[in-house]
Structures are given as structure tokens and as C-alpha cells.
Amino acid sequence: MNKLKIAIQKSGRLNEDSLGILKNCGISVNNGNDQLKAEASDFPLEVLFLRNSDIPQYLKDGVVDAAIVGDNLLVEKGEGIQVMEKLGFSRCRVSVAVPKTFDYKSIQDLDGMQIATSYPNTVNNFLASKGIKADLHQISGSVEIAPNIGLADAIVDIVSSGSTLFKNNLKEVEVILKSEAVLAVSPKISGESGEILQKLRFRIQSVLKARNSRYILMNVPNDKIEAVGQILPVLKSPTVLPLAEEGWSSVHSVIDKDKFWEVIDELKAVGAEGILVCPIEKMVL
Numbered sequence: 001m002n003k004l005k006i007a008i009q010k011s012g013r014l015n016e017d018s019l020g021i022l023k024n025c026g027i028s029v030n031n032g033n034d035q036l037k038a039e040a041s042d043f044p045l046e047v048l049f050l051r052n053s054d055i056p057q058y059l060k061d062g063v064v065d066a067a068i069v070g071d072n073l074l075v076e077k078g079e080g081i082q083v084m085e086k087l088g089f090s091r092c093r094v095s096v097a098v099p100k101t102f103d104y105k106s107i108q109d110l111d112g113m114q115i116a117t118s119y120p121n122t123v124n125n126f127l128a129s130k131g132i133k134a135d136l137h138q139i140s141g142s143v144e145i146a147p148n149i150g151l152a153d154a155i156v157d158i159v160s161s162g163s164t165l166f167k168n169n170l171k172e173v174e175v176i177l178k179s180e181a182v183l184a185v186s187p188k189i190s191g192e193s194g195e196i197l198q199k200l201r202f203r204i205q206s207v208l209k210a211r212n213s214r215y216i217l218m219n220v221p222n223d224k225i226e227a228v229g230q231i232l233p234v235l236k237s238p239t240v241l242p243l244a245e246e247g248w249s250s251v252h253s254v255i256d257k258d259k260f261w262e263v264i265d266e267l268k269a270v271g272a273e274g275i276l277v278c279p280i281e282k283m284v285l
């Protein structure tokens with residue numbers, strides 16, 4: 001039977017969460033003793049463990065059908081590669097940074113500068129869109145050191161917490177793009193592999209929807225059930241179960257995890273009590 005070939009990062013920031021999301025989809029991959037290839041035992045999937053920076057070329061060549069990769073890398077060298085799902089982890093941004101002592105006023109200050117980066121295409125496209133010319137120095141890592149050793153006036157690199165910039169006496173002055181891990185598909189994927197990929201995508205969507213949702217239940221006076229139903233953004237309609245105590249019911253629903261604190265005060269104001277919020281493992285809409 002045909003297997004879907006998917007690339008994930010061999011080691012680094014994407015690896016653990018990539019294997020984790022597959023596991024949550026019921027797909028376990030035994031990456032024992034650091035093999036470069038492994039088969040899933042319970043889904044027609046073959047995993048290739050690669051360097052993040054190599055993955056776009058494998059997708060373009062059709063050596064792999066799909067991959068979990070940093071979106072910033074597809075912007076840099078993934079033309080023609082389609083993003084199927086944003087996965088919500090390895091969130092970061094690609095930004096311009098200058099020495100803290102530099103009196104940065106606007107993007108025009110970059111004109112004529114020497115800029116060190118691992119992402120030349122991203123930088124060139126950004127500068128061109130702003131009508132700015134600069135000289136780029138491409139280096140593959142530890143980019144933040146460049147201004148301190150006189151190699152560049154500024155850098156463009158990945159920023160997350162900002163601690164690497166801080167430690168190197170740099171300050172972030174422009175955000176070029178935001179990035180997160182994404183499920184990407186090869187332009188050369190076959191029909192059969194495409195069907196398997198759609199099955200994987202459905203499972204990932206169910207896991208992500210559950211990750212971003214919470215199951216909520218509460219005790220409500222019967223004459224307030226309608227008011228609660230107005231407050232809760234529900235799937236179809238809240239589940240209402242009569243309590244042993246006369247005149248009260250238990251109302252159950254699903255809400256977006258980020259909306260809980262917005263609605264909690266309204267729910268209490270209409271008389272809801274004993275409000276419980278629980279995680280959801282899977283959600284199939």
C-alpha cells in the first residue's frame with residue numbers, strides 16, 4: 001500500500017512538537033536510535049528526519065509528499081510550495097535589528113547599510129518593497145554577533161523572546177514577517193498520496209480545534225438557560241441536563257479557550273454557578 005512520505009525536522013525546535021502532533025493524531029513514529037527514516041505503525045506514513053533548512057528542496061523535488069517546517073523557511077526558499085495548515089507551535093518572527101546605540105528613526109536608515117542574515121531572499125524582497133538598497137552578508141548561524149565584530153551595521157534574523165538580541169546589545173526595529181510551524185505539501189504529490197494527506201490533515205484539524213477549545217459546564221437556574229445560551233458561542237446548542245434540585249439545570253457547551261475569561265463575568269452575572277472548564281482531546285466537527 002502506498003505510504004505518505006512526510007519530512008520532519010531531525011532535531012531542533014520543530015522536532016518534538018512535530019512528533020507530538022502526529023502522536024495526538026494517533027500516529028506513533030518510532031524514531032529509535034536516531035534513524036533518518038521511520039515508518040508509522042498505525043497509519044500509511046513514512047517519516048524522513050531532515051534538517052529544517054533542507055526540507056523546502058525535498059518538497060520541490062517531490063522526494064517527500066509533505067513536511068512540517070517553519071513557515072519563514074518557505075518564504076525564504078519555498079516558492080511553489082503550498083501551506084495546508086498552520087500548526088500553532090514554533091511561533092517566532094523574522095525581524096531587523098540594529099545596535100542599541102544606533103539612533104534608528106525609520107526604515108530609510110537601512111539604505112546603504114551592510115546587513116547580515118541567514119535569509120537573503122526574505123530581506124531582498126522586503127527591502128525592494130520599501131525601495132531600499134543594502135549590501136547583504138549571508139551567514140548560516142550566530143547572526144547576532146555580526147554588528148559586534150564590524151561585519152555588518154544591522155541584521156535580519158529570527159526573534160522569539162528577544163534574549164539573543166539583548167545579550168548581543170541589539171534592538172529589534174522592524175518585523176518583516178511572523179512565522180509558525182506549518183504543514184506544507186509538495187507540488188509533485190501523487191493522487192493516492194494526496195488522499196492520505198487529506199486524511200492526515202483532517203486528524204490534525206481535529207487535534208488543533210480541540211487544542212484551542214475547552215468544554216465548559218455550569219449549574220444554571222432554569223429561567224436563565226436562555227440568557228446563558230445567548231452568552232455562550234455554542235456549537236449547535238448547549239446540552240441541558242436537569243439537576244436533582246428543582247428549578248436548576250446543568251448546561252454544557254464548548255468555547256474557544258481564549259474567550260473563557262471574556263464570558264465568565266457575564267455567566268456569573270446571569271446566575272451561573274459551579275462553572276467547570278475542561279480540556280478536550282479531540283474534536284470532529
Ligand SMILES: Nc1ncnc2c1ncn2[C@@H]1O[C@H](COP(=O)(O)OP(=O)(O)OP(=O)(O)O)[C@@H](O)[C@H]1O
Binds near residue numbers: 009072092
Ligand atoms: N528561537 C525560536 N523560537 C521559536 N521558533 C523558532 C526559533 N528559532 C527558530 N524557530 C522556528 O523553528 C524553525 C526551526 O528552527 P531551528 O533553529 O530548530 O532549526 P534551523 O536552525 O532553522 O534549521 P536546522 O534544522 O537546519 O538546524 C525555524 O524555521 C523557525 O520557524
Ligand SMILES: O=P(O)(O)OC[C@H]1O[C@H](OP(=O)(O)OP(=O)(O)O)[C@H](O)[C@@H]1O
Binds near residue numbers: 143157163164165
Ligand atoms: O529571541 P530568542 O528567543 O533569543 O530566539 C532567537 C534565536 O533563536 C534562533 O537561534 P537558535 O537557538 O535556533 O540557534 P541557531 O541560530 O544555531 O539556529 C535564532 O537564530 C535566534 O538566534
Ligand SMILES: [Mg+2]
Ligand atoms: Mg536555529
